[in-house]
Amino acid sequence: MTTNAAMLPTAERLADPMGPDNDNMGSRVRRGLSGRGASVAAILIAIVWTLPTFGLFVTSFRPVKDINSSGWWTFFAHPNLTFQNYTDVLFGASTSSGRLASYAVNSLVITIPAVILPVAIASFAAYALAWGHFKGRDWVYIGIFALQIVPLQMALIPLLQVFTSTHTPVFMRVWLAHTCFALPVGVFLLHNFMSELPREVFEAARVDGAGHAQIFRKIVLPLIVPALASLAIFQFLWVWNDLLVALVFSDGTEKSAPITQRLAGLAGTRGNDWQRLTSGAFVSIVVPLIVFLGLQRYFVRGLLAGSVKG
Amino acid sequence: MNFADQVPKLGTLLIGIAIFFAVVALVLLLVDRAPKRNRERWQIGFLLAPAVLLLLIGLVIPAIRTTILSFMNNDGTKFVGFDNFKWMFTTPDIRVVLRNTAMWVILGPLVATSVGLVYAVLVDKTKFEKLAKSLIFLPMAISFVGAGIIWKFVYAGRVGKNEIGLLNQLVIAAHGTPWAWTVRAPWNTLFLIVVMVWIQAGFATVVLSAAIKGIPADTVEAARIDGANSWQMFWQITVPSIRPALVVVVVTISIATLKVFDIVRAMTGGNFDTSVVANEMYNQSFRYNESGHGAALALLLFLLVLPIVFYQVRAIRQRREI
Numbered sequence: 001m002t003t004n005a006a007m008l009p010t011a012e013r014l015a016d017p018m019g020p021d022n023d024n025m026g027s028r029v030r031r032g033l034s035g036r037g038a039s040v041a042a043i044l045i046a047i048v049w050t051l052p053t054f055g056l057f058v059t060s061f062r063p064v065k066d067i068n069s070s071g072w073w074t075f076f077a078h079p080n081l082t083f084q085n086y087t088d089v090l091f092g093a094s095t096s097s098g099r100l101a102s103y104a105v106n107s108l109v110i111t112i113p114a115v116i117l118p119v120a121i122a123s124f125a126a127y128a129l130a131w132g133h134f135k136g137r138d139w140v141y142i143g144i145f146a147l148q149i150v151p152l153q154m155a156l157i158p159l160l161q162v163f164t165s166t167h168t169p170v171f172m173r174v175w176l177a178h179t180c181f182a183l184p185v186g187v188f189l190l191h192n193f194m195s196e197l198p199r200e201v202f203e204a205a206r207v208d209g210a211g212h213a214q215i216f217r218k219i220v221l222p223l224i225v226p227a228l229a230s231l232a233i234f235q236f237l238w239v240w241n242d243l244l245v246a247l248v249f250s251d252g253t254e255k256s257a258p259i260t261q262r263l264a265g266l267a268g269t270r271g272n273d274w275q276r277l278t279s280g281a282f283v284s285i286v287v288p289l290i291v292f293l294g295l296q297r298y299f300v301r302g303l304l305a306g307s308v309k310g
Numbered sequence: 311m312n313f314a315d316q317v318p319k320l321g322t323l324l325i326g327i328a329i330f331f332a333v334v335a336l337v338l339l340l341v342d343r344a345p346k347r348n349r350e351r352w353q354i355g356f357l358l359a360p361a362v363l364l365l366l367i368g369l370v371i372p373a374i375r376t377t378i379l380s381f382m383n384n385d386g387t388k389f390v391g392f393d394n395f396k397w398m399f400t401t402p403d404i405r406v407v408l409r410n411t412a413m414w415v416i417l418g419p420l421v422a423t424s425v426g427l428v429y430a431v432l433v434d435k436t437k438f439e440k441l442a443k444s445l446i447f448l449p450m451a452i453s454f455v456g457a458g459i460i461w462k463f464v465y466a467g468r469v470g471k472n473e474i475g476l477l478n479q480l481v482i483a484a485h486g487t488p489w490a491w492t493v494r495a496p497w498n499t500l501f502l503i504v505v506m507v508w509i510q511a512g513f514a515t516v517v518l519s520a521a522i523k524g525i526p527a528d529t530v531e532a533a534r535i536d537g538a539n540s541w542q543m544f545w546q547i548t549v550p551s552i553r554p555a556l557v558v559v560v561v562t563i564s565i566a567t568l569k570v571f572d573i574v575r576a577m578t579g580g581n582f583d584t585s586v587v588a589n590e591m592y593n594q595s596f597r598y599n600e601s602g603h604g605a606a607l608a609l610l611l612f613l614l615v616l617p618i619v620f621y622q623v624r625a626i627r628q629r630r631e632i
Contacts, residue, residue, distance in 0.1 A: 038432050039432075039436075041428070041432055042429065042432040042433050042436070042442060045425065045428075045429050045432075045446065046442055046445050046446065049445055049446045049448075049449065049508065049511070049512075050445050050448075051476070052460045052461060052463070052464050052476070052508070053448070053449070053452070053460055055460075055463065055464065055476055056459070056460045056463055059463065067474065068474065069471075069472060070472050070474065071472065071473060071474050071475075071476065071479050072474070072476075073476070073479070102315065102316065105316050105319055105320075106319065108323070109319050109320070109322055109323040109326070112323060112326065112327065113323070113326030113327060113329065113330060116327070116330045117326075117329065117330050117333065120330060120333060120334050121333065121360045121361050121364065122361060124337055124357040124358070124360065124361065125357065125358050125360070125361035125362070127357060128354045128357035128358045129358070132350070132353070132354035132357070132358075133350060133354075134350070134351060134354050140358070140362070144361070144362075144365065147365060147369055147370070149565075149612075149615050149616070149619050150369060150373050150612060151568075151569055151608065151611045151612055151615060153569070153588060153591050153607075153608040153611050153612075154369075154372065154373040154376045154377075154608050154609070154611075154612050155368060155369050155372035155373055155376070156372075156376075156595065156596075156608070157372075157375075157376055157379060157595050157601050157604055157605055157608070158371070158372035158375040158376060158379070159368060159372050160596075162367075162372075169322075171322050171326065175326060175329075176364075176368065177368065179364060179368070180364050180365060180367070180368025180369050181368070181369070183361050183364060183365055183369075184365070184369075187361060211341070211342060211353070212341050212353045212354075212357070213338045213339075213341040213342040213353075214342075216338070216341075216357075217338065237450075237451060240453070241452070241453030241454065241455070241456075242453075243453070243454065243455050243571065243572040243575060243576075244571050244572065244588075244592065247592065247596070248592075248596060254315070255315075255319075260453050260455045260456075260572070263455050263456070263459065263576070264455045264458075264572070264575055264576045267455070267458065267459055267462065267576045267577070268575075268576075268579050271462070274463065274466070274474070277459050277462075277463070278459070278463065280459075281455075281456045281459040281460060284453060284455070284456050285451075285452050285453070285456045288451045288452070288453070289448070289451050289452070291451075292448075292450070292451035293451075296444070296447075300516055303513070303516060303517065304516075304517065304520050
């Protein structure tokens, strides 16, 4: 969704967006609420926000018998550890076991092209809209920008009809759908970033006789790496965590359905198989979590630079 | 997992990556070899074409078609006027869906933003600020499906056996009676909204925290010298100073909440009167093949997004005029 970049601190100003700021004035003046009550409240919120995930994590390593007979908090009194849930849910032979490894491969096959394609296409378009000169440029940009408010639900039914009548391969459907839905926000983010690049760079390159293709490859691309990174992380999390697009366009089987779709299915049909649901959920969480923790800085910058898709 | 089954998929992945390289190479090549006459225009055209074409085929035309479908009968063969919308507002089940969506959109953004704001203020300039913000931010990386399962487990309830759900255990510890959190309507919708709040509060915290750090230090110092206490500081300095960021956060979360789908799907499947517009849209369109109903619900989602966006645009305008 659109947010207004001008109203938020610019990404460049925040050396470390998650850390406390280090300007002298700021650290001398405490603006926050202080005192013991405030600390207790903060810690309480932090606990409420962490405990559910922690409980899931602990449960996923407990034997089935324990999971169903006692709460996960008793684990610490009677530690009893197993990896059985994970081997079952990932590789189990029976169809009811989850077989998540296979679905995780599908998630990967869906996600990688569905991230790199829209990032490339959006960066071409953003470059043309930021530095090309043609009539109606602003209108094209406003048009693409405005498409951010169209919910993807508006496109699902006709798009499925088109894919069905043209017999588009399943993975291709998902890639195309994700690519289309990512473009408005992608063009917006990258255009914001590119239009702030100094004009002199372009003029100097043009004087030296460089064409658009060269300028894009040799000058713009290296400069926009941070913006590309934050867009790629957004899109990665979006696609990996997506359920709706998968439900509509994948065939729902082990051949193409992503891990989220399988998990949602398990939660519906085997809602009390906690050994499967907890370990399965953790498998699906762990990949985005690693990406997120490793690249959190880029993610937060992208967020503050003004956009979250919906 | 049978490894042999995975090989064709990896082949497909390679095809996907090959498409990426082909698109990039083709666009750059065309731009490089653009005709000399009107060169600039050709080059811009080649750069823009993939995005514009995909948006037209994948978003603009389908959205127009959905709008038309919402005035057609369920197999899209006959014009029926506003019948699908009449159906929406007169069918009791769908009215429950609309009521639930209203609950989501009112409570979700409000509570998530409040929690995020309070937390941002509480941890501002403390020693553990970075860690504290990371903790509340972490759910942003988790899928709605994963979050749904995490909370389904918190809400788990079992009659007459040891409780394994954290919440019922806490209720018992407080000498209360265990409760079927996700089953009893209309309260169950509230407990599903909690999951959305849990995911979005971190977003609110991070954006608002950045805004708080942007408040000029002399403003704060002046208020301190005037003897403002923490409470007054919060309401008279912090909140007015970060108003634009607050609008952004509320609007963003509102739109995400309006379209919520996965949480309901994973936790209750829309049963027990918990369904929302996006979930019903999916069911009508793709399970019951009632494309007229589905399209009407999709259009409703779009129409509900509009006032939120207008509100934001107005807020930005007012800001500029000051």
